[in-house]
Amino acid sequence: MAQLVWNGLFVGSFYALVALGYSMVYGVIKLLNFAHGDLYMLGAFSGFAMLGAMGGLVESQSLLALLLVLIATMAVTGMGGVALERLAYRPLRGAPRLSLLITAVGASFALEYGTRIVAGPNPRVYQVRLGGTTIHVLGARITVQQLVLVAIAIGLMFALNWLVMRSRQGRAMRAIALDPKAAQLMGIDVNAVIARTFFIGSALAGAAGVMAGGYYGKIDFLMGFIIGLKAFTAAVIGGIGNMQGTMLGGLVLGLLESFGTDLLGGEWRDVFAFGCLILFLTVRPTGLLGERVTERV
Amino acid sequence: MSAGDASQEGTPHVEPGPQAGQGAQAGQGPPVKHGPPVKPVRGRGPSVVTRLMETRYLGWIGLAIALGAPLIIATPYALNVMTSAAIFVMLAVGLNIVVGYCGLLDLGYAAFFAVGAYTGGVMAAELDIPLIATVPAVLVVTVVAGIVIGAPTLRLRSDYLAIVTLGFGEIIRICATNLEITGGPSGIYGIPGLFGDDVLTEPAAFYYLTVLIVAVAVLLAARLGRSRLGRAWRFVREDEDAAEAMGVHTYKVKLAAYIGGAVWGGMAGVLFAAHLTAISPPSFTFLWSALVLMAVVLGGMGSTPGVVVGAVFISLAPELLRDLADYRFFVFGVLLILVMIVRPQGLWPHRSQETARTAARSKEPVA
Amino acid sequence: MSERSERSGGRGGSSPHKEHSMTLLQVTDLRLSFGGVRAIDGLSFEVGEGEIVSVIGPNGAGKTSAFNCVTGFYKPIGGSVLLDGTPVTGRRPASIAGLGVSRTFQNPRLFGELSVLDNVRAGTHLWLRQSVFDALLHTPRYRRSEQEATDEAHRWLDFVGLRGERAGLVRNLPYGEQRRVEIARALARRPKLLLLDEPAAGLNHTEKAELLDLIRRIRDLGTAIALIEHDMGLVMEVSERVVVLNFGREIAVGAPAEVRRDPAVVEAYLGRDADEEELAAAREQVRGGREEVRGGTD
Numbered sequence: 001m002a003q004l005v006w007n008g009l010f011v012g013s014f015y016a017l018v019a020l021g022y023s024m025v026y027g028v029i030k031l032l033n034f035a036h037g038d039l040y041m042l043g044a045f046s047g048f049a050m051l052g053a054m055g056g057l058v059e060s061q062s063l064l065a066l067l068l069v070l071i072a073t074m075a076v077t078g079m080g081g082v083a084l085e086r087l088a089y090r091p092l093r094g095a096p097r098l099s100l101l102i103t104a105v106g107a108s109f110a111l112e113y114g115t116r117i118v119a120g121p122n123p124r125v126y127q128v129r130l131g132g133t134t135i136h137v138l139g140a141r142i143t144v145q146q147l148v149l150v151a152i153a154i155g156l157m158f159a160l161n162w163l164v165m166r167s168r169q170g171r172a173m174r175a176i177a178l179d180p181k182a183a184q185l186m187g188i189d190v191n192a193v194i195a196r197t198f199f200i201g202s203a204l205a206g207a208a209g210v211m212a213g214g215y216y217g218k219i220d221f222l223m224g225f226i227i228g229l230k231a232f233t234a235a236v237i238g239g240i241g242n243m244q245g246t247m248l249g250g251l252v253l254g255l256l257e258s259f260g261t262d263l264l265g266g267e268w269r270d271v272f273a274f275g276c277l278i279l280f281l282t283v284r285p286t287g288l289l290g291e292r293v294t295e296r297v
Numbered sequence: 298m299s300a301g302d303a304s305q306e307g308t309p310h311v312e313p314g315p316q317a318g319q320g321a322q323a324g325q326g327p328p329v330k331h332g333p334p335v336k337p338v339r340g341r342g343p344s345v346v347t348r349l350m351e352t353r354y355l356g357w358i359g360l361a362i363a364l365g366a367p368l369i370i371a372t373p374y375a376l377n378v379m380t381s382a383a384i385f386v387m388l389a390v391g392l393n394i395v396v397g398y399c400g401l402l403d404l405g406y407a408a409f410f411a412v413g414a415y416t417g418g419v420m421a422a423e424l425d426i427p428l429i430a431t432v433p434a435v436l437v438v439t440v441v442a443g444i445v446i447g448a449p450t451l452r453l454r455s456d457y458l459a460i461v462t463l464g465f466g467e468i469i470r471i472c473a474t475n476l477e478i479t480g481g482p483s484g485i486y487g488i489p490g491l492f493g494d495d496v497l498t499e500p501a502a503f504y505y506l507t508v509l510i511v512a513v514a515v516l517l518a519a520r521l522g523r524s525r526l527g528r529a530w531r532f533v534r535e536d537e538d539a540a541e542a543m544g545v546h547t548y549k550v551k552l553a554a555y556i557g558g559a560v561w562g563g564m565a566g567v568l569f570a571a572h573l574t575a576i577s578p579p580s581f582t583f584l585w586s587a588l589v590l591m592a593v594v595l596g597g598m599g600s601t602p603g604v605v606v607g608a609v610f611i612s613l614a615p616e617l618l619r620d621l622a623d624y625r626f627f628v629f630g631v632l633l634i635l636v637m638i639v640r641p642q643g644l645w646p647h648r649s650q651e652t653a654r655t656a657a658r659s660k661e662p663v664a
Numbered sequence: 665m666s667e668r669s670e671r672s673g674g675r676g677g678s679s680p681h682k683e684h685s686m687t688l689l690q691v692t693d694l695r696l697s698f699g700g701v702r703a704i705d706g707l708s709f710e711v712g713e714g715e716i717v718s719v720i721g722p723n724g725a726g727k728t729s730a731f732n733c734v735t736g737f738y739k740p741i742g743g744s745v746l747l748d749g750t751p752v753t754g755r756r757p758a759s760i761a762g763l764g765v766s767r768t769f770q771n772p773r774l775f776g777e778l779s780v781l782d783n784v785r786a787g788t789h790l791w792l793r794q795s796v797f798d799a800l801l802h803t804p805r806y807r808r809s810e811q812e813a814t815d816e817a818h819r820w821l822d823f824v825g826l827r828g829e830r831a832g833l834v835r836n837l838p839y840g841e842q843r844r845v846e847i848a849r850a851l852a853r854r855p856k857l858l859l860l861d862e863p864a865a866g867l868n869h870t871e872k873a874e875l876l877d878l879i880r881r882i883r884d885l886g887t888a889i890a891l892i893e894h895d896m897g898l899v900m901e902v903s904e905r906v907v908v909l910n911f912g913r914e915i916a917v918g919a920p921a922e923v924r925r926d927p928a929v930v931e932a933y934l935g936r937d938a939d940e941e942e943l944a945a946a947r948e949q950v951r952g953g954r955e956e957v958r959g960g961t962d
Contacts, residue, residue, distance in 0.1 A: 106633025
């Protein structure tokens with residue numbers, strides 16, 4: 001039982017981290033960035049490349065190396081997200097929703113198969129493998145590395161929450177989310193804020209990618225597909241566009257999956273998760289913490 | 298599509314024009330008096346290309362090309378590729394109903410393809426009946442599948458629909474992998490032919506049969522697009538609120554589009570099962586859904602000839618561009634972005650002018 | 665419910681307030697709020713069969729919101745909307761349209777990527793007899809109904825006096841013509857009640873004069889019209905009754921001449937300093953004056 005809860009929370013914190021980027025971008029420009037999961041994949045691969053380049057340090061100080069790589073990767077995927085927005089989405093701002101969604105699918109494809117060209121079709125194995133000491137808490141086996149990863153995830157989420165709710169930047173983001181035109185008239189540089197939003201969201205996804213690489217060990221160019229879907233599910237469960245809701249949604253999804261897997265078996269895990277997505281959309285499309293959308297027209 | 302603000306915006310400049318003769322006619326129903334006659338549709342002289350692209354005989358030309366292709370190359374491999382291309386055309390035309398006509402993004406279209414292929418394949422193999430006998434059952438199952446996935450999600454914003462269909466596609470694929478009846482990861486083998494085991498097994502014969510079936514499917518889809526329901530789909534795509542105001546039940550109409558897409562996809566699945574006689578889960582991944590979507594988008598959403606050409610291109614691309622094999626999907630992705638930015642209507646867009654035939658009023662006015 | 669009176673000769677502005685036998689639309693104590701803000705606060709008015717009723721009031725008075733409640737786009741939090749005696753609150757817009765209501769939008773909401781004819785064919789959607797099987801098999805009924813839809817579209821485009829290409833895309837038409845197409849589309853629905861939301865906005869003089877004529881011709885078909893309009897000249901000229909809104913409720917109802925004299929209206933609508941002469945001037949201007957009069961600017 002405690003093991004299930006811990007597993008759920010652990011996986012859930014990953015989902016939450018990826019879902020935040022989804023949710024932020026959606027909150028600000030109402031775009032479902034399908035390519036978001038692929039930025040997670042991109043993070044895992046650029047982390048892989050950096051670890052390869054670092055050589056000796058990796059052997060002696062694996063956790064420290066991973067932390068350094070984590071930060072560098074966040075910068076890389078962040079820039080990747082900004083480039084994506086600049087090249088693919090900005091030219092289409094104001095275009096019909098369908099065009100934007102299709103563009104996002106194209107971007108996802110380009111990222112996946114672009115990575116395939118560079119890194120090859122076969123899975124790669126991370127040089128750093130976080131295994132190791134286990135401690136027992138209330139009957140659950142918890143590794144120190146898991147704790148570290150969860151701590152990093154929580155730290156990042158708190159930082160983000162502070163940024164969005166307290167800082168000038170965050171206020172600008174929320175202003176654009178409410179009314180882009182008015183925000184522009186009030187002197188907010190809309191393009192810059194959207195670019196920053198993409199940067200932050202993509203950086204978080206990249207961080208999650210490196211962490212997943214370090215924890216699970218194996219990465220491949222399609223690894224972002226399922227996690228993208230899961231992150232969307234988490235965002236919907238919590239209330240897309242709502243930061244706290246999204247974090248909550250990630251944890252809830254992790255827990256649901258953990259218990260669902262226990263009940264139905266591992267092969268049904270994804271079916272169960274997407275089943276939850278459809279159920280939530282039917283019963284409560286605004287999510288747990290999402291605000292009611294005003295009637296249309 | 299929540300146009301929440303009814304705020305006044307600056308009213309555009311208006312060009313004054315000469316007043317045309319106006320006939321006021323009292324009485325019940327519409328007035329009978331005629332205004333100025335309809336201008337002839339042909340304004341500037343259309344280029345040869347345009348004329349060719351809009352000719353009435355386009356369908357026949359396409360069919361002739363498809364039927365004539367084996368005269369040029371008829372190796373078993375080529376016939377195999379061409380048969381697959383024809384099935385792919387059917388898929389694309391079906392997805393076009395959903396995406397092109399109705400403007401709903403379906404990213405899990407392969408799911409309906411899988412539902413059709415598996416329903417037909419499993420029934421035919423288990424009961425040892427020709428595939429064609431399973432068609433009624435496949436129809437029912439695909440319609441039900443369309444309703445099951447469409448009913449809860451079509452009330453939502455269109456982008457939610459996209460992701461849910463993506464999830465649905467995965468659900469179907471995982472179910473096919475995990476269930477006993479679908480043969481698990483290795484799938485099912487030895488599916489009887491369309492008309493039983495010994496009929497029409499010749500690759501060329503099967504190709505001709507497929508082309509004819511697909512031609513009918515294309516024709517029917519195009520006819521749907523030109524009907525009352527097809528117009529309603531386009532109204533929904535253009536402006537849901539205005540469509541509602543005109544009495545179009547947008548939810549029902551969207552569900553109809555979804556069911557239509559499901560049926561076309563399911564029938565293509567039956568053809569697929571007949572063609573390969575063996576099906577397995579890897580045939581129904583997201584990649585397939587994405588490829589069908591690309592065919593529709595590149596060709597021109599809502600344009601039947603465009604979608605057909607797009608589908609042929611996408612399915613023959615790996616054969617034509619062998620050297621680019623590794624880059625193919627990357628190029629497709631970039632192409633998708635470029636088309637949306639540069640030419641969102643696709644390479645062969647839906648005509649923007651009605652033909653003189655559809656625009657003409659009848660000779661004697663109906664009172 | 666008294667007996668139906670004869671319609672006066674079309675000069676609505678000068679006709680006295682009449683009794684209308686059949687109430688087509690009855691709005692009672694309508695209330696609507698957006699997140700605590702009362703947009704409509706106890707609004708009541710009615711439109712009789714074949715009547716032209718104008719709804720006027722300053723910007724933000726709740727006119728368009730009231731239309732949206734009547735047509736089902738907003739769900740009011742209280743009150744009732746009866747159409748021919750049938751309660752329609754809580755119904756979908758499409759099913760309300762099915763009861764015989766058509767509308768235009770404040771900013772024209774046409775199907776931009778479709779042809780002009782297709783736009784008007786949208787109005788035929790509800791009554792066109794054509795099944796999916798007719799369409800798939802191209803039965804004679806399919807051909808007949810398609811021709812009928814096309815003929816109907818042409819007829820209404822003639823009726824509204826559209827100038828310009830009908831087979832081409834509607835977004836290629838100039839703004840004024842687009843407004844005509846929107847009205848034609850609404851008429852092809854063959855409505856009992858037509859709601860026009862600021863049809864004169866952005867039109868020039870000639871076009872306004874034509875609109876005035878058009879509204880009367882629509883009424884002469886037996887269609888009742890509810891009209892939101894800021895152009896006071898047009899309102900006074902064409903309406904049989906005027907409902908004046910302010911802060912989400914009606915502050916005056918009556919024939920144009922009565923409303924015009926109502927001090928509450930003058931104060932709420934035109935500001936403190938407006939007087940009869942200004943209104944008279946406004947009225948003159950519609951008949952060929954120089955400048956568009958926009959009421960309601962505070």
